[in-house]
Each structure stands twice: as structure tokens, then as C-alpha cells.
Amino acid sequence: MSGMNERPQAQPHFHGHRERLRERFRKGGADAVADYELLELILFMTIPRGDVKEQAKALIKRFGSFAEAIAAPPDQLKKVDGVGERVADNFAVIKAAAERIARGEIEGRMVLGSWQGVIDYCRTSMGFETKEHFRILFLDKRNALIADEVQQSGTVDHTPVYPREVIKRALELSSTALVLVHNHPSGDPTPSQPDIEMTDKIIEIARPLGIAVHDHIIVGRNGHASLRGLGLI
Incomplete structure (x- = not known):
């Protein structure tokens, strides 16, 4: 019976944050999110649970901008707490994709x-x-x-x-x-x-x-x- 008086456990402060951020991006696109929030959206893909805001902000602080973080060498990325091989690989894929898109603008023209x-x-x-x-x-x-x-x-x-x-x-x-x-x-x-x-x-x-x-x-x-x-x- 003692459990009947217990209060419900408080949700983590980041509960629902991922979906709210995704929804804001869906509605407003890249202009609706800050650089660190765009990095958060990418980190969601490789870090399936928990708060990644601190890693995203740490990446911006260390490298200066979204573009510089994405283009950073893997060994430098992994010096940021919580950033491992999978994140570095994901960033490399995104950089390669951006290059392919940009190259497509000039190929054959x-x-x-x-x-x-x-x-x-x-x-x-x-x-x-x-x-x-x-x-x-x-x-x-x-x-x-x-x-x-x-x-x-x-x-x-x-x-x-x-x-x-x-x-x-x-x-x-x-x-x-x-x-x-x-x-x-x-x-x-x-x-x-x-x-x-x-x-x-x-x-x-x-x-x-x-x-x-x-x-x-x-x-x-x-x-x-x-x-x-x-x-x-």
C-alpha cells in the first residue's frame, strides 16, 4: 500500500524535446532552427536516447559553426564528450552528400x-x-x-x-x-x-x-x- 502515496516520477527535462524540435523543423525548415539544433537533429540519428543538446552546443563551441562541425576531421570530432565513431561517420556522409548536391549544380552545365x-x-x-x-x-x-x-x-x-x-x-x-x-x-x-x-x-x-x-x-x-x-x- 505504501506505493499508493508515491508521486509520479518527474519526466526528464528533455522529455518530448526531440519531437518538438522535429516538428518545428518540419514546419519551418532550416530557418526555424539554430545551428546547434540542426546538429541535434543529426545527432538524433546516431544517439537514439537522451539529451544531445550539450553535445551539439559543444560542437559549435569547438568548431565555430554548423558547416565547420560537419567538415571537422573525425579525430577532432571524437574529442567532444559523447561524440564517437558513429557520429563522425554520419557527419562524413552528410558532408559527402552536400558535395554531391553542390557538384550536381555544375555538372553538365x-x-x-x-x-x-x-x-x-x-x-x-x-x-x-x-x-x-x-x-x-x-x-x-x-x-x-x-x-x-x-x-x-x-x-x-x-x-x-x-x-x-x-x-x-x-x-x-x-x-x-x-x-x-x-x-x-x-x-x-x-x-x-x-x-x-x-x-x-x-x-x-x-x-x-x-x-x-x-x-x-x-x-x-x-x-x-x-x-x-x-x-x-
């Missing part, structure tokens, strides 16, 4: 007519990397994408680029135009003097062979820079 799509794709695929990568978009005579290749990868602030190798690959693909892309892990996309000199060297070798260099785009967490837009090529 005239690159120069889909320039914002090119910028979005470059930022999605490279803007949050922790090491420098040098990528080339090879175009045909209609300025449609033939191939998209990462030519070199380097350290946090340097990638060795060999202009003659760039042009050799363009000739192998019968490409008549290029868009050069690399990232600045520092976040600041401002071109350096070596960036400018390397671009000039590629242009110098490409021009006599009838290969145009449309632009050199530098991407980072803080945006992008176009050497053509800056009047540097």
Missing part, C-alpha cells in the same frame, strides 16, 4: 553561366579543410565541365603546384579552359604573392597551347576570392 554554383561547390568541398588542396576544373570548348580533380595536397599553409603538370593534364583531357581552385585553411581567402605568381606561370604556359585560365578561386571559412575579380589576372 556551362560553368561560366553557373558561376555561383561553382563558388558554392568549391566552398562546400574545400572551404573547411584543415590542409591546403589545389583543385582544377577542366572545361571543354563550350566551357562545360570535363573533369574535376584535386592535383595536389599539402600542409596547413602550402601546397606545391607544378604548372607544367597542370598543363600536361589539360592536354591529356583535351581541355581548352581551366578554373584553378585552392583553399586557405586559415579562413582568410586573400591571395598571397605566391598564389599570384603561380597563376601567372600557369597562364604563361597555357596561352601558346590555346588553353585559357578563366579564374583562380581561393576559398576559406570566411568566404572566397577571385583573382580575376580582383583584377590580378
Whole structure:
């Protein structure tokens, strides 16, 4: 009989939170949730029970934004309490999906007519990397994408680029135009003097062979820079 006087157990403070957050997202989309709440929605998939708000907020605090958290290296993600292999794998799948979607915006289209799509794709695929990568978009005579290749990868602030190798690959693909892309892990996309000199060297070798260099785009967490837009090529 003693149990008859016991009060019902209080529900955890997060009881019903998941469904309320899902419902808000269903009705309002991404604009209806904060960055950490979008991460919560993703964490729900791999952490089936309990409150994940603290992990989501910790990820934003550590990496700075939703995009940076999703793009963070697995070993860094797992330093956040409660984040394990399954979460890191899930984030990697989401990043890959975002890249595929962004790439779909430019595949089979005239690159120069889909320039914002090119910028979005470059930022999605490279803007949050922790090491420098040098990528080339090879175009045909209609300025449609033939191939998209990462030519070199380097350290946090340097990638060795060999202009003659760039042009050799363009000739192998019968490409008549290029868009050069690399990232600045520092976040600041401002071109350096070596960036400018390397671009000039590629242009110098490409021009006599009838290969145009449309632009050199530098991407980072803080945006992008176009050497053509800056009047540097």
C-alpha cells in the first residue's frame, strides 16, 4: 500500500524535446532552427536516447559553426564528450552528400553561366579543410565541365603546384579552359604573392597551347576570392 502515496516520477527535462524540435523543423525548415539544433537533429540519428543538446552546443563551441562541425576531421570530432565513431561517420556522409548536391549544380552545365554554383561547390568541398588542396576544373570548348580533380595536397599553409603538370593534364583531357581552385585553411581567402605568381606561370604556359585560365578561386571559412575579380589576372 505504501506505493499508493508515491508521486509520479518527474519526466526528464528533455522529455518530448526531440519531437518538438522535429516538428518545428518540419514546419519551418532550416530557418526555424539554430545551428546547434540542426546538429541535434543529426545527432538524433546516431544517439537514439537522451539529451544531445550539450553535445551539439559543444560542437559549435569547438568548431565555430554548423558547416565547420560537419567538415571537422573525425579525430577532432571524437574529442567532444559523447561524440564517437558513429557520429563522425554520419557527419562524413552528410558532408559527402552536400558535395554531391553542390557538384550536381555544375555538372553538365556551362560553368561560366553557373558561376555561383561553382563558388558554392568549391566552398562546400574545400572551404573547411584543415590542409591546403589545389583543385582544377577542366572545361571543354563550350566551357562545360570535363573533369574535376584535386592535383595536389599539402600542409596547413602550402601546397606545391607544378604548372607544367597542370598543363600536361589539360592536354591529356583535351581541355581548352581551366578554373584553378585552392583553399586557405586559415579562413582568410586573400591571395598571397605566391598564389599570384603561380597563376601567372600557369597562364604563361597555357596561352601558346590555346588553353585559357578563366579564374583562380581561393576559398576559406570566411568566404572566397577571385583573382580575376580582383583584377590580378
